[in-house]
Amino acid sequence: MSGGTMRAAVLHGQGDLRVEPRPVPTPTGRQVLVEVSHCGVCGTDLHMVLDGWGQPGSVGGHEWSGQVSAVGPEARRRFAPGDRVVGGPAPGCGQCPPCRDDRIALCEARATPGTEGGDGAFADYVCVDEQALVPVPAGLDLRIAALAEPLAVALHAVTRAAPEPGQRALVCGAGPIGALAILALRARGVDPADIRVSEPNPTRRQLAASLGVAEVVTPDQLDVPSIAEPRRLVADRVDVALECSGRASAMYAACAQLGPGGRLVLVGSGIESPRLDPNRILLNELVVTGAFEYDAGGIGEALDLLASGTLGRDVDTIVEPDDVDLDGLLGALEGLVAGKIAGKVLVQP
Numbered sequence: 001m002s003g004g005t006m007r008a009a010v011l012h013g014q015g016d017l018r019v020e021p022r023p024v025p026t027p028t029g030r031q032v033l034v035e036v037s038h039c040g041v042c043g044t045d046l047h048m049v050l051d052g053w054g055q056p057g058s059v060g061g062h063e064w065s066g067q068v069s070a071v072g073p074e075a076r077r078r079f080a081p082g083d084r085v086v087g088g089p090a091p092g093c094g095q096c097p098p099c100r101d102d103r104i105a106l107c108e109a110r111a112t113p114g115t116e117g118g119d120g121a122f123a124d125y126v127c128v129d130e131q132a133l134v135p136v137p138a139g140l141d142l143r144i145a146a147l148a149e150p151l152a153v154a155l156h157a158v159t160r161a162a163p164e165p166g167q168r169a170l171v172c173g174a175g176p177i178g179a180l181a182i183l184a185l186r187a188r189g190v191d192p193a194d195i196r197v198s199e200p201n202p203t204r205r206q207l208a209a210s211l212g213v214a215e216v217v218t219p220d221q222l223d224v225p226s227i228a229e230p231r232r233l234v235a236d237r238v239d240v241a242l243e244c245s246g247r248a249s250a251m252y253a254a255c256a257q258l259g260p261g262g263r264l265v266l267v268g269s270g271i272e273s274p275r276l277d278p279n280r281i282l283l284n285e286l287v288v289t290g291a292f293e294y295d296a297g298g299i300g301e302a303l304d305l306l307a308s309g310t311l312g313r314d315v316d317t318i319v320e321p322d323d324v325d326l327d328g329l330l331g332a333l334e335g336l337v338a339g340k341i342a343g344k345v346l347v348q349p
């Protein structure tokens with residue numbers, strides 16, 4: 001409740017995450033205070049905590065669900081205590097060209113990702129602008145609703161890849177986003193028999209294989225033509241490739257798997273520059289593009305897909321069976337980096 005004390009996982013420095021008491025925020029203006037039910041651990045959180053990208057004093061966690069606990073004086077018309085919600089991105093400026101096109105992730109007024117906004121949901125409570133909240137459909141469990149944010153990312157990546165009926169797809173990197181990308185491709189009509197996956201980690205390969213895709217290979221099993229053979233097409237070529245690992249070598253390899261007119265979508269972020277083959281791109285008229293977050297309405301679409309039940313058991317395959325509490329968060333981050341944990345870890349503060 002507002003006015004009291006809560007627990008939060010506070011970043012103090014690289015690899016130094018401490019669970020500490022913090023005052024429960026009091027929502028002002030259009031803010032809403034949400035009691036966190038579940039918060040997913042994301043690749044971004046790994047970078048922030050273990051790679052030292054995060055600001056000391058910050059609290060991470062952006063893939064969350066919860067129940068409204070208190071509302072600011074100007075937020076009372078849309079939300080009331082007890083409402084079930086998930087968090088989305090802060091609204092864009094509403095004025096710039098991308099905002100006018102509903103592409104709010106591209107808002108020109110946004111700060112660098114990860115440096116904007118207030119504290120995240122690795123805490124008992126999170127306080128956000130009412131416009132960042134999306135209601136959870138009746139009947140959808142709040143634990144599963146916490147997948148809405150990463151599923152929206154995966155669906156947006158498929159939108160950018162724009163596979164046509166009967167086309168083949170490659171997913172590079174079968175971490176949680178890659179695994180959700182498999183579900184998103186299927187939900188958008190790509191036949192599982194037309195989906196290939198490349199992933200170095202055996203635990204993640206096993207997870208991907210259990211999602212019913214045609215083939216799961218290691219990156220070194222991919223046929224990658226050299227820069228001296230820009231016109232040679234590989235036998236197992238695909239029409240779209242979703243690169244979810246953020247590794248430069250995977251970006252290069254994914255580009256080489258495309259047939260004429262193919263599309264490579266960069267979904268995973270990395271700080272190592274890939275060497276893409278310009279002649280291959282030119283001679284085959286390949287499209288290389290990015291997918292960042294999702295458009296307005298992306299979270300709502302993901303929630304509807306989760307609530308529809310069409311994903312079935314595959315959702316449980318992607319989520320790690322045992323949730324962790326705030327004290328277990330650092331261990332989970334380390335387990336993910338070490339490749340010991342393959343699925344989506346949910347924190348239940």
Ligand SMILES: [Zn+2]
Nearest residue numbers: 042044063150
């Ligand atoms: Zn995320």
Ligand SMILES: [Zn+2]
Nearest residue numbers: 093096099107
């Ligand atoms: Zn804008």
